[in-house]
Amino acid sequence: MMVTFRELEMYKNFDELAEDVIGLAKEVLPDQLFYLSSMSEAQQIILKHSPNDTAIPIAEGLMLNLEDSLCSRIDFKNKQPLVYEDVKDGHALGAFEEKLEAANVRSYLGLPISFINGERFGTLCAVNDEKSQFDTKSITLLQRIVRMFTYYLDLERFAYRDSLTDLYNRHFLTRFFEGNSKAGGAVFFLDLDGFKKVNDLYGHDTGDVVLKEVASKLQRFTAVHPDALAIRLGGDEFLVCFTEPASAAELSEWANRLLDSLSDWEADYPLSASIGIAQYAAGGDCDLKELLQQADQALYQSKKAGKNRYTFYSVQNNAF
Incomplete structure (x- = not known):
């Protein structure tokens, strides 16, 4: 069962921790616009984002069709980041190219966030309206931030879910x-x-x-x-x-x-x-x-x- 947005509202200190995750991510890559999202089977919602000094239109609470989001390409199964330092650099993005251009997204880094049981939660993403460079050390640090956030999510989830069926308790x-x-x-x-x-x-x-x-x-x-x-x-x-x-x-x-x-x-x-x-x-x-x-x-x-x-x-x- 996917986490619901009303469930997130009950998590203790979720807003504060989400802001801390964004803040720590900005310490790693200060020039990027970061956002934290949650996903259902068909939709993605922007939960938090860093201050936006780019031309990218983004807002907390923004709901996207998942099929229109580049985050849908992230490899959640193997927990691998998706990296495009320049989306115009021959990546064969197909229909995404127009959508990214309309949103002024030139570079993208998406990290998967999953629960311990493997169920998908959402993403931590860095986007920019200019080309970017994402070095291995920075990506590794961001993955560690995501991993700590995952531990928090699981602790909260266990408080509200039945351990056998994963239904609410x-x-x-x-x-x-x-x-x-x-x-x-x-x-x-x-x-x-x-x-x-x-x-x-x-x-x-x-x-x-x-x-x-x-x-x-x-x-x-x-x-x-x-x-x-x-x-x-x-x-x-x-x-x-x-x-x-x-x-x-x-x-x-x-x-x-x-x-x-x-x-x-x-x-x-x-x-x-x-x-x-x-x-x-x-x-x-x-x-x-x-x-x-x-x-x-x-x-x-x-x-x-x-x-x-x-x-x-x-x-x-x-x-x-």
């Missing part, structure tokens, strides 16, 4: 709701039907594989719902949190989609899922503990009614 959920519950939304409380039988029949190693696959299914679901978060509460209990209001019809459609996904297994495991749905209104302070209790009550009703179904929480009769 309960700690992240609590922190997120402290400042992001004003708009209203809903939660799906999911519990796997038949998970104990899978553990008994196939062993706990297989059970862990199943939990990881559940996480992958939830990640694919949230990938098409930008306002949704997938969380592992513990065991075979998961939460999908929607941070924008949705109609009952929409929530029902999404719940049915999840139920179909979580009952479809190539290995023919005797598995399905039950869901309890609780909504919270906009404008007020949402009590997360109470919201989870409501969703849990609705989940209980789904189990009681035969499993592999969803139920909405109702104030009138707890759940219906």
Whole structure:
């Protein structure tokens, strides 16, 4: 799972450390415009940049299509920098040549930033509107700065991620709701039907594989719902949190989609899922503990009614 920008907002002292990374990079190559970016599968966002005395248009928060960014060419797998001391010097950049010229970029140095597990985070880049020289010593020093920044990212990530599935954990959920519950939304409380039988029949190693696959299914679901978060509460209990209001019809459609996904297994495991749905209104302070209790009550009703179904929480009769 890729780091999200809202996750970065929770990292302790992220802004200060990002500024320090840029500052240290400027000590190494004072004449360059540096920027720190984060990437998703399709986009790149500029998180921080050094003071700009070049003709290159750049701004913090600038979002780029990754296919339009030279950073997409960086070798993240082998953690190798991408170096163009003069982009006009016969590098066969193809369509990038026009884009770089429009952005007044004449030289480029891009260093990959990845988590310890190899997952891509983003880049530290040096650009200039003039030709540059990037010596080996300077590149090595910049790589050391990136490596120290990576250690910080991993420490923060471990605090908010479940170690088995890499989904967000309960700690992240609590922190997120402290400042992001004003708009209203809903939660799906999911519990796997038949998970104990899978553990008994196939062993706990297989059970862990199943939990990881559940996480992958939830990640694919949230990938098409930008306002949704997938969380592992513990065991075979998961939460999908929607941070924008949705109609009952929409929530029902999404719940049915999840139920179909979580009952479809190539290995023919005797598995399905039950869901309890609780909504919270906009404008007020949402009590997360109470919201989870409501969703849990609705989940209980789904189990009681035969499993592999969803139920909405109702104030009138707890759940219906």
